[in-house]
Amino acid sequence: MFLDRFWANTINGLSYGSIYALVALGYTLVYGVLQLINFAHSEIFVIGVFGVYFTFLALGFQPGQTPNVPLAGIIANLVLAGAVGMILAGVAAVILERVAYRPLRKRNAPRLAFLITAIGASFVIQQVFRITRGSNPEGTIRLLPPEPLFRIFGAPVTNLQVIIILAALALFVVADTFVNRTRLGRGVRAVAQDPATATLMGVNRERVIMITFLLGGLLAGAAALFYLMTIPQGAVFNGGFLLGIKAFAAAVLGGIGNLRGALLGGLILGIAENYGQSLFGGDWRDVVAFVLLVGVLMFRPTGILGESLGKARV
Amino acid sequence: MTATTQSEARPSSGTPPRPGRRAELSRWWNARSRPQQWGLLVPVAAIIYLLPVLNPPILTTEPATSFPIALFNAAVFALIAIGLNVVIGQAGLLDLGYVGFFAIGAYTAALLSSPDSELGVRFPWLVIVPIAMVVTMISGVILGTPTLRLRGDYLAIVTLGFGEIVRLLADNIDPLRGNRGFQDIARPGGTYSDGTPIFTQNDAQGFYWLAVTIVIIVLLFMGNLERSRVGRAWIAVREDEDAAELTGVPTYRFKIWAFAIGAAVGGLSGTLFAAQVGFVNNQRFDVTTSILYLAAVVLGGQGNKIGVVVGAFLVSYIPDRFQFEPEYRFLVFGLALIILMIFRPQGILGMRQHLLTYGRQAYQKLFGAGTGVAPTSLTPSSRPTGEPAEAVPDDRSGSRPQGGGE
Numbered sequence: 002m003f004l005d006r007f008w009a010n011t012i013n014g015l016s017y018g019s020i021y022a023l024v025a026l027g028y029t030l031v032y033g034v035l036q037l038i039n040f041a042h043s044e045i046f047v048i049g050v051f052g053v054y055f056t057f058l059a060l061g062f063q064p065g066q067t068p069n070v071p072l073a074g075i076i077a078n079l080v081l082a083g084a085v086g087m088i089l090a091g092v093a094a095v096i097l098e099r100v101a102y103r104p105l106r107k108r109n110a111p112r113l114a115f116l117i118t119a120i121g122a123s124f125v126i127q128q129v130f131r132i133t134r135g136s137n138p139e140g141t142i143r144l145l146p147p148e149p150l151f152r153i154f155g156a157p158v159t160n161l162q163v164i165i166i167l168a169a170l171a172l173f174v175v176a177d178t179f180v181n182r183t184r185l186g187r188g189v190r191a192v193a194q195d196p197a198t199a200t201l202m203g204v205n206r207e208r209v210i211m212i213t214f215l216l217g218g219l220l221a222g223a224a225a226l227f228y229l230m231t232i233p234q235g236a237v238f239n240g241g242f243l244l245g246i247k248a249f250a251a252a253v254l255g256g257i258g259n260l261r262g263a264l265l266g267g268l269i270l271g272i273a274e275n276y277g278q279s280l281f282g283g284d285w286r287d288v289v290a291f292v293l294l295v296g297v298l299m300f301r302p303t304g305i306l307g308e309s310l311g312k313a314r315v
Numbered sequence: 316m317t318a319t320t321q322s323e324a325r326p327s328s329g330t331p332p333r334p335g336r337r338a339e340l341s342r343w344w345n346a347r348s349r350p351q352q353w354g355l356l357v358p359v360a361a362i363i364y365l366l367p368v369l370n371p372p373i374l375t376t377e378p379a380t381s382f383p384i385a386l387f388n389a390a391v392f393a394l395i396a397i398g399l400n401v402v403i404g405q406a407g408l409l410d411l412g413y414v415g416f417f418a419i420g421a422y423t424a425a426l427l428s429s430p431d432s433e434l435g436v437r438f439p440w441l442v443i444v445p446i447a448m449v450v451t452m453i454s455g456v457i458l459g460t461p462t463l464r465l466r467g468d469y470l471a472i473v474t475l476g477f478g479e480i481v482r483l484l485a486d487n488i489d490p491l492r493g494n495r496g497f498q499d500i501a502r503p504g505g506t507y508s509d510g511t512p513i514f515t516q517n518d519a520q521g522f523y524w525l526a527v528t529i530v531i532i533v534l535l536f537m538g539n540l541e542r543s544r545v546g547r548a549w550i551a552v553r554e555d556e557d558a559a560e561l562t563g564v565p566t567y568r569f570k571i572w573a574f575a576i577g578a579a580v581g582g583l584s585g586t587l588f589a590a591q592v593g594f595v596n597n598q599r600f601d602v603t604t605s606i607l608y609l610a611a612v613v614l615g616g617q618g619n620k621i622g623v624v625v626g627a628f629l630v631s632y633i634p635d636r637f638q639f640e641p642e643y644r645f646l647v648f649g650l651a652l653i654i655l656m657i658f659r660p661q662g663i664l665g666m667r668q669h670l671l672t673y674g675r676q677a678y679q680k681l682f683g684a685g686t687g688v689a690p691t692s693l694t695p696s697s698r699p700t701g702e703p704a705e706a707v708p709d710d711r712s713g714s715r716p717q718g719g720g721e
Contacts, residue, residue: 121650128643129646287483288483291479
């Protein structure tokens with residue numbers, strides 16, 4: 002059973018793992034710069050999910066029916082919805098930083114205060130969705146039904162998986178290039194490495210922090226689009242919770258603060274989860290991620306590729 | 316950013332500009348002898364015990380919720396908050412999976428006494444309590460052993476995962492019966508003089524008295540613990556783990572102790588809850604509940620055991636009293652967490668003990684009475700917000716590429 006579905010699981014895991022990786026990048030960036038676990042990042046992702054969903058609705062797609070639109074039109078709609086989701090999530094992340102974290106930074110609050118604020122913020126966003134949209138998932142809108150395109154070792158690869166994996170990789174390359182090759186990215190790395198010195202060298206720390214949150218939010222918004230394409234029934238107020246923990250686990254797995262680590266960790270986690278599901282049954286899928294997290298932290302607390310955004314290539 | 320932040324931070328740090336009535340009251344209170352303190356506390360305790368009988372018109376939650384049940388829930392909540400306070404307030408470890416221990420306690424009670432259980436035993440409640448506490452203590456050690464070597468903020472996420480795993484186990488393991496749950500969990504025995512049982516599901520009065528008694532006992536126990544070597548070690552770990560380790564405090568061991576003791580209290584509250592409701596299934600132990608516990612501790616004041624009792628009372632009682640929709644409860648307390656962290660991070664009642672636990676007495680011995688303000692300014696933690704502004708909020712960023720906490 003496990004061996005039969007080995008390749009199918011691997012491909013499926015890569016596609017889920019790409020989504021985790023995109024969300025994990027947001028955790029890793031913020032952690033690298035502020036040493037803060039941004040608990041509310043999973044809710045930023047949920048904002049992206051709802052942004053994508055409402056864009057679908059606004060574009061005239063209704064839950065339950067398969068749209069009768071040519072492929073080019075569907076792709077254009079997906080790109081548009083993704084852009085809306087990304088912008089919403091990015092803006093939400095920046096607002097969150099302004100409203101919740103910056104006042105604490107100004108007061109030099111202890112570290113625990115940041116964490117508690119993050120949890121409070123995550124809670125508030127979640128509950129706003131719960132109160133306005135109810136606790137049941139939104140209706141299913143599937144723009145692009147999965148169809149097998151080709152086979153790898155006998156395992157079918159669907160169009161969705163190809164799109165998601167390729168698009169996620171492309172976004173990762175953009176993010177990685179931004180952080181490692183541009184002037185602004187150098188500022189981000191400088192602040193991650195040594196905030197005091199970076200400030201003395203003329204790096205605007207507040208702006209770097211804002212950019213970091215914006216970038217994390219944008220990537221989470223993109224992940225939201227891929228998530229809704231894979232799981233169309235996933236637009237629900239607490240949809241980000243488990244995914245957020247898993248994405249964080251992925252970030253830690255690869256080495257938190259390390260962009261390439263987040264990608265690697267996300268992919269590994271996605272694959273491991275699918276193997277776990279295949280070996281132990283679907284109920285245990287979510288447990289695999291936690292056990293993996295604890296296991297990695299026990300034996301290699303700095304993750305597979307090691308931590309630190311600041312050290313990533315001078 | 317140095318000059319401005321400091322002047323901004325000053326007023327918010329609370330204590331220095333206005334020593335205030337609370338500091339005066341606390342100094343007055345500490346000056347009383349132990350018997351005098353007891354003499355004042357006994358009537359307070361009596362009023363607390365009599366609350367469900369008096370059913371005071373403004374305080375009462377009736378007709379919507381039975382007042383004794385609301386009070387019982389508040390008392391259980393207080394017990395949970397006291398246990399969580401050991402972990403968060405005393406030892407400074409952010410535990411987001413505390414509901415897991417509560418669940419383990421409740422499930423232990425269910426497995427050992429419900430006829431639905433496959434174990435086929437029906438232990439009385441008093442036997443269950445110590446077993447459940449030991450089981451939760453062991454689970455606390457099991458959770459703590461791998462995770463407490465880690466940096467503090469990883470702990471938060473791992474404990475969050477733990478709470479979720481406990482819930483998933485309750486969902487997925489067949490003998491734990493998922494949604495169907497366990498009926499008829501054992502209650503404490505005992506009858507009133509006319510033969511009616513004291514502990515029933517409908518009338519929570521007896522249970523409320525029991526819960527208050529347990530809360531008082533646990534408070535006394537925690538008070539002694541705080542003043543002991545263990546308590547001082549926890550505070551040292553909370554204030555500066557590296558310094559504590561360097562001065563010879565076995566930090567890892569004391570963190571495990573904090574986890575285990577906190578877990579045991581969580582288990583105790585779980586059995587109490589299971590006994591009153593008489594039914595346990597997988598519906599009550601989601602992680603959002605953990606966040607409510609956290610809100611109670613932070614609201615009341617981490618590290619202040621009376622404070623967290625007040626916080627727990629508010630978190631549990633206000634929704635019952637003012638009847639707002641249960642959904643709004645989470646929203647309100649989530650907002651409360653954010654606002655509190657910005658404006659009053661120490662909670663309603665701040666921490667009592669700081670690094671120099673006996674600094675006040677020592678100072679008074681040295682420089683005479685009436686200088687009560689000075690020692691607080693000696694302790695680093697009493698000015699968490701007013702510290703000279705460094706560019707880095709993180710105290711460890713200088714040595715970041717370190718592995719575990721040790």
